[in-house]
Amino acid sequence: NCDTPVNPNSDMITENQVKTSNFSAENQKGPAVISSVAKSGGKDFHGSGFFYARNYSMNANDALFNASGQGRPENKYYYPGGTIGGPVLIPGTDFNKNRNKLFFFTGFEYFYQVLDTGLLRSTVPTAGEINGNFSPAEIAKEGKITASGGPPGQLNAAALALFPGGIIPTNMIDKNMQNLMKLYPQPNADPTATGGYNYVQAETFNQNNLQWMSRLDYNISDDTKLFVRYNLQRETQQFPVGLWWRQTDQVPYPSPVEGKNRSDSVTASLTHVFSPTMTNEFVFGYTYIGFP
Numbered sequence: 180n181c182d183t184p185v186n187p188n189s190d191m192i193t194e195n196q197v198k199t200s201n202f203s204a205e206n207q208k209g210p211a212v213i214s215s216v217a218k219s220g221g222k223d224f225h226g227s228g229f230f231y232a233r234n235y236s237m238n239a240n241d242a243l244f245n246a247s248g249q250g251r252p253e254n255k256y257y258y259p260g261g262t263i264g265g266p267v268l269i270p271g272t273d274f275n276k277n278r279n280k281l282f283f284f285t286g287f288e289y290f291y292q293v294l295d296t297g298l299l300r301s302t303v304p305t306a307g308e309i310n311g312n313f314s315p316a317e318i319a320k321e322g323k324i325t326a327s328g329g330p331p332g333q334l335n336a337a338a339l340a341l342f343p344g345g346i347i348p349t350n351m352i353d354k355n356m357q358n359l360m361k362l363y364p365q366p367n368a369d370p371t372a373t374g375g376y377n378y379v380q381a382e383t384f385n386q387n388n389l390q391w392m393s394r395l396d397y398n399i400s401d402d403t404k405l406f407v408r409y410n411l412q413r414e415t416q417q418f419p420v421g422l423w424w425r426q427t428d429q430v431p432y433p434s435p436v437e438g439k440n441r442s443d444s445v446t447a448s449l450t451h452v453f454s455p456t457m458t459n460e461f462v463f464g465y466t467y468i469g470f471p
Contacts, residue, residue: 184412191390197213198211218262218264219264220264222265226264232257233254233257235254238252247368256293260289264282267283291385295384299430303363304363322377323371384435386415386416388414391410402452405448413440447462
């Protein structure tokens, strides 16, 4: 459902494979298998720091935005992070003094993102319509054509007989429904200049997440090796307009729906060499994904 429990991070992996045939016993099915190997620590300490940035000031505007008289969306992507790895040392002891038993590697990256919904175009109620004014002059404010592709609908003869001039008396307006109608955004565009839309807007919103990966490698003996890898991801996903997808003429929610996405993944491998012709590997994996 559009989410992945582990997003391989190029700064935290040392190997990436894509297999499309000749699968081994551990990857017996295709049509394609993508696997990655996390970086591990070594005898010496090594680390890195990085910062990826992309700002809307370097972007050209979209053709549809230009045609609609809208400025370019203010997208921003700032990704700071760092990694460090090396031997595990315990001060005051001789543990791992030769730096050949226990090693660690850990990496962290934060994803600050300002995204946009794309250009939203729709026909929304006018202030007069919300207050009960459905006269021909008020309806004409919706433009000669609307988001439906046709002209705005006028009250028929029966409705005009009940409400002369298309004006609904205040005492006949349900205040609860009126308050719900006020949650629609207000018209902000001239429908004659936008092709029939009196609301044109691009919503920007934050969708930030973070990733933390750690790995331990333990040389129990010359014949026995163990490694454990843990990956954590957290994301606040906003849906300012539509869940998962949207209709072409949909407008933003009064407040965005937030999805608190999370995933935790643990992998462990214990390998023992019994003889030059016999090796056994025990692999354990657990993944939790919460994607409301």
